[in-house]
Amino acid sequence: MAGTGTTEGKRKASGRGGNPVSRALSSVFNVRSGRASYAEIRRRFVGGSKLNGTHLCILIVAMLIASIGLNTNSTECVVGAMLICPLMGSVLAISYSVATADLRLLRDAVVGLLVQIAICLATSTLYFVLSPISTETSELVSNSTPTVWDILVAAAGGFAGGLGNSRRQEPSTLIAGVAVATALMPPLCAAGCGIATRDPARFASAFYEFWLNVVFIALAAEIVLLILRVPLHREVGPDGVVTLEEEAAEKRLSRNMKRFIAVATVIFMIPCVIATAGMVRASASGSGTSAAADRYEVSLTTRELEAVCPGFEEYRVGTEYVGTSAGDGTSTRVVATVRTRRPLTKDQRSSVRALIAVHVKGLDDVRFVTAS
Secondary structure (H helix, E strand, C coil), rough: HHHHHHHHHHHHHHHHHCCHHHHHHHHCCCCCEEECCCCHHHHHCCCCCCCCHHHHHHHEEEEHHHHHHHHHHHHHHHHHHHHHHCHHHHHHHHHHHHCCHHHHHHHHHHHHHHHHHHHHHHHHHHHHCCCCCCCCHHHHHHHCCHHHHHHHHHHHHHHHHHHHEEECCCCCHHHHHEEEHHHHHHHHHHHHHHHCCCCHHHHHHHHHHHHHHHHHHHHHHHHHHHHCCCCCCCCCCCCCCCCCHHHHHHHHHHHHHHHHHHHHHHHHHHHHHHHHHHHHHHHHHHCCHHHHHHHHCCCHHHHHHHHEEEEEEEEEEEEEECCCCCCCEEEEEEEEEEEEEECCCEEEEEHHHHHHHHHHHHCCCCEEECCC
């Protein structure tokens, strides 16, 4: 018996020792080390979702700055708006409520987020209705075109945000960086522009990109909380005792919520994956273009025109040779051609011309051709 016990003790000690490389990696990537208390983690994740007058005023100001940035193609304004945008608080609260199976908190966080979305859309819509600038900008286009890369950035940012919020030290600097990287506000602003300009396609695309960011930020932050083993929410009755049946019911609810969210997330991202695959195929098919066409960023401009030009079919740009007025030789002109299924209005042509001029330096002319 004694010999057996000694052998088992040696086996356990050997198991604890393990591979030195494995022990080193476990030590380096141990995210549970240095975490804050569970009470502090809850305070940080839930506190940012509380709505009050100051919160809503900052939200409106941030949305106004973002709208100006997208309308004037100012990256500085867009980044500034993301730094002060308070939307991240509600998203992190949603992640915490799902991780802890707290249905009451989930309801409050979702309602709070929807209220903020409504205010943001109203602010941006009003701005774009009143704005005298109707030119399509690259900032506006890029924030209304969802891709798989948006998902990856949102997931990475959500993981970093969840990790930062769970540390002992205050995570203010890290959270600000996450807010800029994940870009919650610009797509919502672009959706408001879609409402103001009566462009359902822009609204749907930008609004979908916004919800992609929300879903994957919350999902990644929830994964952090699960790794940290944050305890499930317990509904304590009048007797102050949690029975085994109640605890089993909480665990069952948590499993069902996570299963439903996993399936819904996969379904939700399918349109984005399909759209990105189409972009990649289009890019690959244009890989044989000449160096001159590549210099004019034809592939990028084509994607932008597909998003903003009604009835768009084809875009090309090149150099043509024309005789000089003196008749002593030839000169070159850079000419772009846009082919559409139906004629464009004067304003639409002006917007397309301005968009092309952003990418084609020294542009001399834009020709519009209607498919027969």
